[in-house]
Amino acid sequence: MSSHSTVPSPEITLAPKHDNSGVKRIWQVFTLLSIVTIVELVMGYAMTKQAGWVDKSSALGMFFVGAICILSVAKAYYIVGVFMHLGGELKNFRLTIVTTLALFIWFIAAFLMDGNSWKNLKNTNAGSREAPKTENAIPAVLDKNAKP
Amino acid sequence: MSATTITSNTKWWNGGRSPFDISYGKVMMWYFLMSDAFTFGAFIISYATLRFSMNSWVDANQVFNAFPGLHGADLPLAFVSLMTFILIFSSVTMVLAVHEGHNMNKKGVEKYMLWTILGGAAFLGCQAWEWTHLLTGEHFILSKEGVLTALNTTPSHNPWGIDHVDKAAVIGALPKASPELLTAMIHEHNHAFNAQGLGTAQLVEEATKLVNAGTVHVGSQGPPAFGSYFFGITGFHGFHVFSGVVINVIMYLKTKLGHFDQRGHYEMIEKAGLYWHFVDLVWVFVFLCFYLV
Secondary structure, eight states: OOOOOOOSOTTOOSOOOOOTTHHHHHHHHHHHHHHHHHHHHHHHHHTSTTTOSSOTTSHHHHHHHHHHHHHHHHHHHHIIIIISOGGGSOHHHHHHHHHHHTHHHHHHHHHHHHHHHHHHHHHTTTTTSOOOSOSSOOOGGGOTTOOO | OOGGGSOTTOOTTSSSSOTTSSOHHHHHHHHHHHHHHHHHHHHHHHHHHHHHTSSOOOOHHHHSOOBTTBTTOOOTTHHHHHHHHHHHHHHHHHHHHHHHHHTTOHHHHHHHHHHHHHHHHHHHHHHHHHHHHHHHOOEEEEOTTSOEEEEOOOSSOOOOSSSSOOHHHHHHHGGGSOHHHHHHHHHHHOTTOOOTTOOHHHHHHHHHHHHHHTOSOOBOOOOTHHHHHHHHHHHHHHHHHHHHHHHHHHHHHHHHTTHHHHHTOOHHHHHHHHHHHHHHHHHHHHIIIIIIO
């Protein structure tokens, strides 16, 4: 464990803080990312038509989708925090990044709700009729009830 | 904070000193990546919004179920898992290169940069195969107007609608189909079939037999936006991977030429590393939105 304190640039007043437990930590995070990816894949595979273990629209399916999203954010946290070493930077610098990225919370929520509302408006002619029972758009030629 | 190590007359924010204790270049790389995150975010959220607004979307596991060398295999998630692990692994070799740089170990940096470049190139190769497979693979579909066509997956064509349309509707549409399409349909399952000199009526008869036997698979058209978003977003990501590989090659050459040893530090490797990890980070979400859910 050599402790080099070479200052990369004259702008920097403090020597860079490298914890040289480095290599071990890198492999720990690699193992963690791999395990999380495998868990995601197992849940994703369970919901495929080919496997047919879990129906995506069932309660368990919804839970799986939510869990996969949360696990992806956890992966992002470890990549940014350890591999990109943001966890080791000064707190104020960290905040300039993290607070800005917090805009994504609004960004995702607002747009997904908008998409969902758009779907409801289309299905009900802006609320003027009942939503059709069929989930899939059927080509006219296949629709036995369609008038020629 | 170790305030005692700072000389009392240090004028923070007064020029010449980084307020965040990292070099200007690294701060700007972070802010560039943050803006890039918003660009990718906007693309992916736009895709998700459109998908949320549709009653049905494409089943990714029907589209991405092929594997190189295994013809006709139905393996959902298999190939994309390989791509994901390639990218995670190249992220690890990148961070190991940065670590060797901290220790001023030129040989170590060279070794791990080469592994990272190899990982990036392997990922790009996988993506090229996947794109080729989608762009060239034709699928028979019955359009909304009742016309039979063969479609490949492109930014404007999507053959991934309903999996199997009604046999009667397909048979009804066969007489209107072109002889070329009928021949292609028959050839897909009967390579020895000789269409030479056969009239449309005979082709229709042969194709009807195959449809009735359930060997010919005819689907319907899916939302065309699928291809635009898939090729647009994975293409934008692939372009980042490509430029990351180019940057890494330059970093490798500069290491080899001893530029960083002369400079006394390997900070450039760290900056290239930030970019490379970002590419891996974006893939986590592309993988999530296009393949997993």
